Amino acid sequence: MKTNLIILAIVVVAIIGVGAYIAMTSTSPQTTQFRVAAIYVTPIEETWNQVLHQALLRAKTELGISYNYSERVSESQVENVMRQYINSGFNMIITDSWGFWEAADRLAPQFPNVYFAQGSGLNVNFGKNLALFDYYIQEAAFEAGAIAAKITNTSKLGIVTAYSGVGDVNNLLNGFIAGAKHVNPNINVTISYIQSWYDPGAAKVAASALIASGVDVIYSERYGVFEACKEGSNVVALAFGNIVDQNSLAPDVVVGSVTWDLYPMVKTMILGAKNNNFTSGIYYTTMANNGSKFIWNPAFQAKYPAVYNYSLALEAQIKAGNITWVVGNATVPLSVPKFDNP
Amino acid sequence: MIEMALVVGLLAITLRTASPLLLASLGETIAERGGILNLGIEGAMLIGAFSGFLGAYFTGSLVVGFITAIIGGILTVLLFGILVIKVNLDQVVSGLAINLLATGLSLYFFRIAFSQGNFPYLGQLIDPMPIPGLSGIPIIGDILFNQTIFVYIGLLSVPLIYWILFKTSFGLRLRSIGEDPFVASYLGINVERTRFISLIVEGIFVGMAGGLLTISMFNTFDTRIVAARGFVAVSIVILGRWNPWGALTGSLLFGFTQALSLWIGTFLVGPAAPSISQLLSLLPYVVTLLALVVGGRKVRGPASLGSPFAKE
Numbered sequence: 271m272k273t274n275l276i277i278l279a280i281v282v283v284a285i286i287g288v289g290a291y292i293a294m295t296s297t298s299p300q301t302t303q304f305r306v307a308a309i310y311v312t313p314i315e316e317t318w319n320q321v322l323h324q325a326l327l328r329a330k331t332e333l334g335i336s337y338n339y340s341e342r343v344s345e346s347q348v349e350n351v352m353r354q355y356i357n358s359g360f361n362m363i364i365t366d367s368w369g370f371w372e373a374a375d376r377l378a379p380q381f382p383n384v385y386f387a388q389g390s391g392l393n394v395n396f397g398k399n400l401a402l403f404d405y406y407i408q409e410a411a412f413e414a415g416a417i418a419a420k421i422t423n424t425s426k427l428g429i430v431t432a433y434s435g436v437g438d439v440n441n442l443l444n445g446f447i448a449g450a451k452h453v454n455p456n457i458n459v460t461i462s463y464i465q466s467w468y469d470p471g472a473a474k475v476a477a478s479a480l481i482a483s484g485v486d487v488i489y490s491e492r493y494g495v496f497e498a499c500k501e502g503s504n505v506v507a508l509a510f511g512n513i514v515d516q517n518s519l520a521p522d523v524v525v526g527s528v529t530w531d532l533y534p535m536v537k538t539m540i541l542g543a544k545n546n547n548f549t550s551g552i553y554y555t556t557m558a559n560n561g562s563k564f565i566w567n568p569a570f571q572a573k574y575p576a577v578y579n580y581s582l583a584l585e586a587q588i589k590a591g592n593i594t595w596v597v598g599n600a601t602v603p604l605s606v607p608k609f610d611n612p
Numbered sequence: 613m614i615e616m617a618l619v620v621g622l623l624a625i626t627l628r629t630a631s632p633l634l635l636a637s638l639g640e641t642i643a644e645r646g647g648i649l650n651l652g653i654e655g656a657m658l659i660g661a662f663s664g665f666l667g668a669y670f671t672g673s674l675v676v677g678f679i680t681a682i683i684g685g686i687l688t689v690l691l692f693g694i695l696v697i698k699v700n701l702d703q704v705v706s707g708l709a710i711n712l713l714a715t716g717l718s719l720y721f722f723r724i725a726f727s728q729g730n731f732p733y734l735g736q737l738i739d740p741m742p743i744p745g746l747s748g749i750p751i752i753g754d755i756l757f758n759q760t761i762f763v764y765i766g767l768l769s770v771p772l773i774y775w776i777l778f779k780t781s782f783g784l785r786l787r788s789i790g791e792d793p794f795v796a797s798y799l800g801i802n803v804e805r806t807r808f809i810s811l812i813v814e815g816i817f818v819g820m821a822g823g824l825l826t827i828s829m830f831n832t833f834d835t836r837i838v839a840a841r842g843f844v845a846v847s848i849v850i851l852g853r854w855n856p857w858g859a860l861t862g863s864l865l866f867g868f869t870q871a872l873s874l875w876i877g878t879f880l881v882g883p884a885a886p887s888i889s890q891l892l893s894l895l896p897y898v899v900t901l902l903a904l905v906v907g908g909r910k911v912r913g914p915a916s917l918g919s920p921f922a923k924e
Contacts, residue, residue, distance in 0.1 A: 313719060313835065434886030463886050464874060465893050469839045470830035471632070472874055475625050479875035482621035494830055502739050519733055519831075611883070 304362070304544055307355040308339040309348060311367035317513045318405070322366050322389070325532035333540055345369040352377055356384050362543055365389065374400060385543045387553075390438055396550040403535060403553040404438050405513065406607050407562040408445030409588050410528040411489070414510045414564055415449025416584055417525065418487040419457050420577045421508065428480035429461045430473050431491040437609030439491065442512070442528070444608045446489045448595055460485060461612065470494030481507045487525075496520035508570075517567040526566040534560045556605040558589045616751075622875050623755045627763050630867025632657075632821040632829075634766040636845035637852065637859040638773055639817030643689075644849055645777055646810040647790040647916035648696060651707030653818055654842030655714030656688040658835065660822025662718040665734070665833040666725060668826075674738050677827040678761075678820075685819020686812055688714060693811040697804055700920045711842075715835050722833060731832070738762075738828040762824040766863075769817070773856040786810055790914030793921040803921055821845070844896075851900045853911050866896040 308326055310319045323339070330337045338360070343351050348370045352363050356377070362385040365374050371391020378386045378400040390404040418427050427450055429443055443461060450457045460483065462476040473494025480488055481498060488495050488509045496519055499507040511517060511527030535553050542548040555561025564581065571578045587593050591603040636653060643650045650656075663684025668677025688710065695706040726732045738760055746757040777783040785806050789796045793803045825837050844866060851865075852858025873892035876885060 315722075315834070462874060463889055465890055466839060468834060468836040470837070471629070471825060471839070472870065474829055475629055475871055476874040478621065478625055479618075479871075482618050493832075493834075497737060497830055514731075519731070 304333075304335045304540060305360040306335050306337050306362045306364065306540065307360045308337070308364040308366055309343050309351055309355075309370065310339065310341040311343060311345070311369060312341065314339065314341050318389075319366060320514060321405075321530050321532050322364065322536075325536045326364075328533050329536050329540060333537065335540060345373075349373045349377065356381055361385060362387065362540065371402075385539070385548055387539060398550055399548065400550050401539060401548075401553055402551070403532070403555065404607075405530045406438075406441065406554050406556070406605070407513075407528055407530045408441045408607055409557045409593075409604050410562045410564040411442045411445030412449035412452070412588065412593065412604055413581055413584055414489060414526065414528050415446035415451075415459075416453045417449075417564075417574075417577055417581055418446070418489070418508075418510065419450040419453035420580065421525065421574060422457070422487045424484050424486045425454065425457050426483070426485045427457060427459045428477070428485035428488040429459065429491060430476045430480070430488060430495050431461060431463055432467050433465060434461075434463050435611060438607070440609050440611055441607040442491060443489075443612045444595075444610075445604070446510075446528075447612055448604075452593070464492060464494075468493065470497070474498045477507070477509075489528075490516075496523050499523040515565050517565065521567060521569060524567050525570045526564055529563045529565050530555060531561055531563060554605055554607075556589075557585060558591075558605070618875075620751055620754050622871055624758065625871045625875070626864065626868045627755065627759055627767075628829075628867075629871045630863040631760070631762045631766050632824055632841050633845055633848055633866050634860060634863035635762065635769075635817045635821035635824070636842060637848040637863055638766070638769055638856055639689075639814035639821070640845050640849045641852070641854055641856055641859050642773065642777070642786070642810050642817075643814040644854055644917055645783075645790045645914055646786045646807045647793060647914050647919070647921070648693075648807060648811065649703045649707070649846075649918040650689065650692055650811070650814065651704055651843075651846065652688070652692045652710030652714075653707070653814075653845060654838055654840065655707075655711035656685050656692070656815065656818045657822035657825075657838045657842045658711075658714045658718055659688040660685040660819035661826045661837050662722070662822075662833055664819070664823030665826035666721075668734055669732055670725075672735075674734075674736065674827055677734075678738070678823060681823020681827065682816050682819040685817070685822060686815030689811045689815035689818060690808075693808055696920070697807055697811075700922050702920070703918050718833075719835050722835075733832040734827065735831075737831055738824070760824070760828050762820060762828060765820065767860075770856045770860045777856070782806070782809075787914070790916055793916050797921075818842075847897070847900050850913070851903050854913055862896075862900075865899060869893065869895045 314323045326337045329335050340351050355363055364387040366389035368390045371388050371393050374386050374388040375393045375395045379395055379397055385399050387401040393402045447459050450459055464472040464476050466472055470493045473492045474497050477488055477495040477498035486507050488507055490509045491512050495509050499509050505522055508525050509523050511524050513530050515527045515529050517524050517527055588604055593604045594601050597606055597608045640653055660681045664677045664681025667680025668674050692710050695701045696703045740758050740760050743757040747753045785801045789803050789806055797803045826833050848859055848862035851862040869892050873889045876889045
């Protein structure tokens with residue numbers, strides 16, 4: 271009993287000491303600076319997080335904001351972390367995980383002077399201060415699908431992805447398939463689900479299976495496909511990267527990457543908030559606003575000049591809103607996402 | 613009509629998918645035969661994967677990566693060994709603590725080694741090495757003799773470990789410790805030393821199992837790379853009844869159903885395919901449970917498994 275009390279006393283004193291040290295040494299920020307906090311559910315190395323992290327680092331240098339972040343915050347902790355940031359005077363809270371959407375929906379009306387941006391979710395309480403964004407990069411996926419259909423020799427394309435029935439992932443798959451069918455309506459696209467968000471070993475097996483069945487171009491929605499596309503030094507299939515520019519990961523395999531750039535959106539949000547004309551609601555990252563981009567691997571751009579030129583023309587068509595698809599019962603531009611199963 | 617090439621490909625991939633499970637479950641079989649339940653195997657694989665990647669990345673040599681993976685595996689399992697053998701902590705709690713520690717440590721050192729936003733990867737991987745002569749045999753050559761070094765080591769280790777466990781005096785000593793360390797100690801067997809040796813061997817296998825994920829299967833490191841393969845290996849040991857041949861059977865079963873669940877999409881088209889694929893990935897766990905229910909009454913593991921041993 272006595273030992274327990276002594277240990278308890280030591281722990282309490284240590285906690286108070288550390289707390290006091292932090293309170294004394296932390297500098298209060300300049301009041302003029304716009305303060306943004308991002309909250310991530312996984313380590314920032316994760317690709318989704320990298321997209322926002324890089325955008326905010328750029329905003330820090332180009333827009334002069336201050337940027338803090340918390341990573342590996344679980345759904346059960348997120349509200350406390352958000353409140354901590356709000357209480358210490360942050361102007362904008364970006365919660366970057368599907369599981370955080372309810373907390374954002376709940377807190378936004380309670381703190382009308384703070385701006386909230388939620389990465390994917392079912393938010394409805396947009397009010398004047400809540401924005402919703404997601405990786406709406408189906409336009410770039412469409413371009414990749416069209417390029418794939420142009421360069422395949424077998425007319426068989428493959429996709430390696432995580433789970434079936436995930437709306438925002440479906441949107442990318444739908445984009446890729448629609449792009450392929452735009453070039454060749456009879457093309458065959460096989461989807462392989464690896465039942466995991468991150469398992470390159472499984473993705474590699476899935477890609478090998480696709481290649482064995484005659485597929486020669488694969489959209490690598492998940493990591494692990496590129497390694498299956500080479501047998502020793504022989505390239506047996508080509509691939510497309512996803513979310514971030516993965517062209518350098520396997521330069522002789524990756525034709526190009528379907529990428530997401532959040533800087534234009536982050537800039538719009540921050541400038542809007544600073545000038546008191548923040549727009550709430552859904553933010554679409556489109557080719558027209560540079561949020562959705564297809565990035566060619568220079569080696570393949572040089573190898574397929576005709577396809578490259580075709581892709582530029584296609585981009586112009588997409589940006590002009592001339593490429594449409596059917597979502598629900600309506601024919602809409604490709605910039606509107608399509609969440610149903612492919 | 614399913615093409616022959618697809619089936620051959622599926623079977624070859626089965627071996628490749630099974631190889632990390634086989635190596636890890638062989639290592640765990642040895643440890644558990646000596647009465648040590650190492651649930652920290654998931655973390656030891658992660659450290660193996662991380663140290664293998666670091667070694668290969670900074671030296672540019674996959675051989676170095678192979679060696680550093682093994683060293684990482686040994687050190688992690690030895691740390692676990694010190695906790696449960698020297699300090700006599702609870703094996704289950706220590707194993708889980710090792711897993712948490714491994715995730716934290718690997719991410720910490722990953723950030724020290726690589727600047728953020730920089731995505732490090734290896735330019736080359738340990739590829740399949742066809743065995744001259746044998747790899748040319750139709751069908752069997754492609755399945756068995758055109759594999760990575762990890763598959764060969766795993767397959768050859770099965771009879772070797774069986775021999776060590778059941779035909780050598782070391783194996784007899786280890787198994788008697790697993791049954792009752794007090795009696796074994798009373799008979800003059802050095803329990804601590806024998807258990808440490810078994811853990812070093814486990815570390816070698818688990819380090820390889822982790823390393824192959826980052827230097828053969830995939831070319832970069834992420835803290836999620838092991839994807840519960842360590843825990844699967846523990847259940848394979850139970851399914852395989854603490855026998856290397858059983859570990860091979862269990863690994864092949866898991867490897868095959870996993871490979872099949874990933875290949876099903878190429879055979880099967882339609883709205884049911886994703887659900888069937890999900891069902892298949894569950895199958896080995898169902899088989900493990902069934903095997904325990906059906907055969908579990910007759911089979912029991914080493915009697916002292918998981919219980920601490922402190923000399924009076």
